Amino acid sequence: MNFHVLTLFPQMIIDGLNTSITGRAIEKGTLSVSAIDIRDFSTNKHLKVDDYPYGGGAGMVMQAAPVCAAYNYVAEKMKHKPRVIYMTPQGYPFKQSMAREFSKEDDLVILCGHYEGIDERALELIVTDYVSIGDYVLTGGELAAMVVIDAVSRLVPGVLNNEDSAEFESFHNNLLEYPQYTRPEMFEGMNVPEILLSGHHGKVDAWRLEKSIERTKQYRPDLYNLYFDNLKTKEI
């Protein structure tokens, strides 16, 4: 899978993704991440890419021309018009289901804004998906893009060592993950729950499900309700 990030801070993307699991997948060639510097497409002699907002107000707005030129540079090498994700607090909330959908694409273009955003006309021309990673405002879209790339990458076959581990995890069935333990059996006077040492898979699964439900109820009542709604629909 190939990610193409349009940004004013390409080094941030490269530095952020070249380590750990994404770094290993890039080295293996399972993933590629290219960061395209929007400033390279400025036609201004000072390489300016932003200007004052029409109608007044604080801050600057990224101009349409360099953003569209950077996009065209990337898109013209592709056979089909790619999906273009704009990272913005004004977008649809990013979810595991969205990560799953994005992971089916061969190419994803991710557009990062800065300052007060990007001229709406550029967005109208090129963006297919508006995505927010949460209800807070970051200084730019780069960290948000890395969150999306990380979550999508681990669903791409061959990125994780054990492909099963992408399947049984948080948000499968709308439940949060159960607690995990490893050796030693006793740490600071605390024992690993007996049942996990029993070797009885059925009981272990039942215990894990119970803990998942407990956690989801406490931390994410919204997901807890969805879980039970879905169970009821299945019964009907």
Ligand code: ADE
């Ligand atoms: N850019 C700034 N804040 C953001 C957010 N919460 N999600 C996605 N992109 C952003």
